Amino acid sequence: xxxxxxxxxxxxxxxxxxxxxxxxxxxxxxxxLSRDLxxxxxxxxxxxxxxxxxxxxxxxxGSRRIGIARLVVRDRAFPSVGLVHAPAQRLERxxxxxxxxxxxxxxxxxxxxxxxxxxxxxxxxxKAGATxxxxxxxxxxxxxxxxxxxxxxxxxxxHQVAVGPVHAGTIxxxxxxxxxxxxTVVRLEARLGYTxxxxxxxxxxxxxxxxxxxxxxxxxxxxxxxxxxxAQAVEAALAAPVPARAFWLRALMAxxxxxxxxxxDVGAIxxxxxxAMMLAQCSVxxxxxxxxxxxxxxxxxxxxxxxxGGVARDLDGxxxxxxxxLLETIxxxxxxxxxxxxxxxxxxxxxxxxxxxxxxLARRFGAGGYVGRASGRDFDTRRDLPxxxxxxxxxxxxxxxxxxxxxxxxxxxxxxxxxxxxxSQILAQMPQGPVRADLPAADEPCEGLGLVEGFRGDVxxxxxxxxxxxxxxxxxxxxxxxxxxxxxAVIEGNIIxxxxxxxxxxxxxxxxxxx
Amino acid sequence: MRKLLIEGLIRRPLTEPAPKPDDAALDAxxxxxxxxxxxxxxxxxxxxxxxxGSCNGCELEINALGNPFYDLERFGLRFVASPRHADxxxxxxxxxxxxxxxxxxxxxxxxxxxxxxxxxxxxxxxxLHIAGCxxxxxxxxxxxxxxxxxxxxxxxxx
Numbered sequence: 001x002x003x004x005x006x007x008x009x010x011x012x013x014x015x016x017x018x019x020x021x022x023x024x025x026x027x028x029x030x031x032x033l034s035r036d037l038x039x040x041x042x043x044x045x046x047x048x049x050x051x052x053x054x055x056x057x058x059x060x061x062g063s064r065r066i067g068i069a070r071l072v073v074r075d076r077a078f079p080s081v082g083l084v085h086a087p088a089q090r091l092e093r094x095x096x097x098x099x100x101x102x103x104x105x106x107x108x109x110x111x112x113x114x115x116x117x118x119x120x121x122x123x124x125x126x127k128a129g130a131t132x133x134x135x136x137x138x139x140x141x142x143x144x145x146x147x148x149x150x151x152x153x154x155x156x157x158x159h160q161v162a163v164g165p166v167h168a169g170t171i172x173x174x175x176x177x178x179x180x181x182x183x184t185v186v187r188l189e190a191r192l193g194y195t196x197x198x199x200x201x202x203x204x205x206x207x208x209x210x211x212x213x214x215x216x217x218x219x220x221x222x223x224x225x226x227x228x229x230x231a232q233a234v235e236a237a238l239a240a241p242v243p244a245r246a247f248w249l250r251a252l253m254a255x256x257x258x259x260x261x262x263x264x265d266v267g268a269i270x271x272x273x274x275x276a277m278m279l280a281q282c283s284v285x286x287x288x289x290x291x292x293x294x295x296x297x298x299x300x301x302x303x304x305x306x307x308x309g310g311v312a313r314d315l316d317g318x319x320x321x322x323x324x325x326l327l328e329t330i331x332x333x334x335x336x337x338x339x340x341x342x343x344x345x346x347x348x349x350x351x352x353x354x355x356x357x358x359x360x361l362a363r364r365f366g367a368g369g370y371v372g373r374a375s376g377r378d379f380d381t382r383r384d385l386p387x388x389x390x391x392x393x394x395x396x397x398x399x400x401x402x403x404x405x406x407x408x409x410x411x412x413x414x415x416x417x418x419x420x421x422x423x424s425q426i427l428a429q430m431p432q433g434p435v436r437a438d439l440p441a442a443d444e445p446c447e448g449l450g451l452v453e454g455f456r457g458d459v460x461x462x463x464x465x466x467x468x469x470x471x472x473x474x475x476x477x478x479x480x481x482x483x484x485x486x487x488x489a490v491i492e493g494n495i496i497x498x499x500x501x502x503x504x505x506x507x508x509x510x511x512x513x514x515x
Numbered sequence: 516m517r518k519l520l521i522e523g524l525i526r527r528p529l530t531e532p533a534p535k536p537d538d539a540a541l542d543a544x545x546x547x548x549x550x551x552x553x554x555x556x557x558x559x560x561x562x563x564x565x566x567x568g569s570c571n572g573c574e575l576e577i578n579a580l581g582n583p584f585y586d587l588e589r590f591g592l593r594f595v596a597s598p599r600h601a602d603x604x605x606x607x608x609x610x611x612x613x614x615x616x617x618x619x620x621x622x623x624x625x626x627x628x629x630x631x632x633x634x635x636x637x638x639x640x641x642x643l644h645i646a647g648c649x650x651x652x653x654x655x656x657x658x659x660x661x662x663x664x665x666x667x668x669x670x671x672x673x
Contacts, residue, residue, distance in 0.1 A: 113613075115612075115613045117612040117613055117615070117616075118612050119612070165614065165617045166565055166598075166617050166621050168596035168597070169596070170564045170566075170574050170577050170578050170594055171566070171574060172566050172569070172571050172574065173565075173566050173567075173568075173614055173617065193613055194568070194611065194613045194614045194617070195566070195568040195569070195608065195611055195613075195614065196568075196611055196612075196613055197568055197609060197611055217570045217572075217648075218570060219570060219571060220569070220570040220571040220572025220573070220574075220575060220649065221571055221572070221575060223570075223572070264575075264578075277516070277519070280582070280583060281519065283579070283581070283582035283583070284529060284582060284583055284584070286579075286582070287579060287582050287584050290579070300576075300651060301572060301575070301649070303572070303648065336518065336519060340516055340519065343516075344516070509571065510571070511568075511569065511570045511571050514613075
């Protein structure tokens, strides 16, 4: 019997239209929830801290209910969830170092985002807990960072390969420590945090408008998903009315964003197997999507187009034609590209069987997006925790269980088809009317939750507003938090030369994770 | 595959004409870049890109420079895997504390003569700023062409 039924009882309709009810839990209940996570009866949606305590967002997949548990922290310590449920470990390490808390019993208490270069510790703890050294205003290029003890590895004929933070390609920075036997990877340990910009601190005290800009700059490839999740959270906290047409325009943008990313990545994955032709063909389609977005919304990536209260601008008279042409172009091109992928034995030789993610691990980590769906996890917030207008659209969620690079490519190809269908449906059914409404004023502190299916998976944003309508705390959880650890698992037993393929087929966000 | 290849041969190229180098960028470069670039390197520039904490939007648009519409390499501009192969360090992001040392070490590895192109960032002596959030590929191209053009003009004046 699940002990958490009382806490994890919020239906999508409830948290998507109104403020979150605060559920304060005891230490005993906190521990019981940890056990429910460990036993697999609950999925962890996120874990974070604020100045009063630690919080967990939880999902019960069977009943499609969520819950937020808040534990008031005394003596700056809370019982570790990561001790029994590994997916919580990195979130816990980040929460602990940002707020100066200790996770009692945690097996891994190494700092995570804090590389010892900030010039201060516990930056979000406030006056009570922050211990500022001489707070620098400039980055310290010559600062020597504290040693970071990678996990020890023992065995015969092992050597280590250290890669990053600066990588060979035009990608984001992170460090990968491979332990290799011959060509075979026996362990990968990632070290992240290089792009940590202090987004949480920038959010604290910011206006809602500023917060929306920051959210849209958290992970550039998902700017629409982030802006939408942030808007959802603020609108729910204020129980704000949003014009119906705005929801449809947001979904239009979100599907265009998904289309652009999937097209780009399918090409890039093939390019990492030295099959450049797919990259060339797919990058043409991606560019055409971005140009259509630019034409319709005034920005290639549609940055700052979703705002709390609605959207920043409506489509003009020609936009429907532009988008219909785009759909036709992609629909015409796609079958040949799919056939090219599926008919090139030398390419499939690299993708089939490579980087296999065990469905049990995908389930345990609550892996979102194509990473989870290629390994049997049947979850999509658009369908399972529905939000307008997806509750009015026909959507099929593709799923496979083979879990390799090839499966992730196929999930993306099928999702391209779904996005094309959704865009057609949106263009045909979108209601007329206003696209933006003023937000009601906040007269007391309130909290709201946003949960949006970005191309990479579910983006969660929790916003707490103070009585003046400013942001008291904003926590953003990128889907990558639960995917990065799985990348370490899938590379095991593969050759090191296949790492780029595995990595690109996950395409985790560094910036979205590092904040 | 054959059909795609034949189409590629008979279809009009997607590649677009070069944008005019950005005037403002040319003026700014006047103070920074000498004739050395053209004399030493001709019209060939190797660029090493370092993300020093961007949101990854800049990287997406920099990657787009390689697509057939912009085809960066026709100008002799190409992205290289190591700073030791580079003439230009292209930096994105605000330069986070955690990336500052890696950026400095990348810069130290770039052989002279060398230039910095900043897409937002500023802890190194910057030769060229390209603005935008993220800058469009066309703006990136304008800026990089300005770097080449300016160097060519500098040589002519000598």
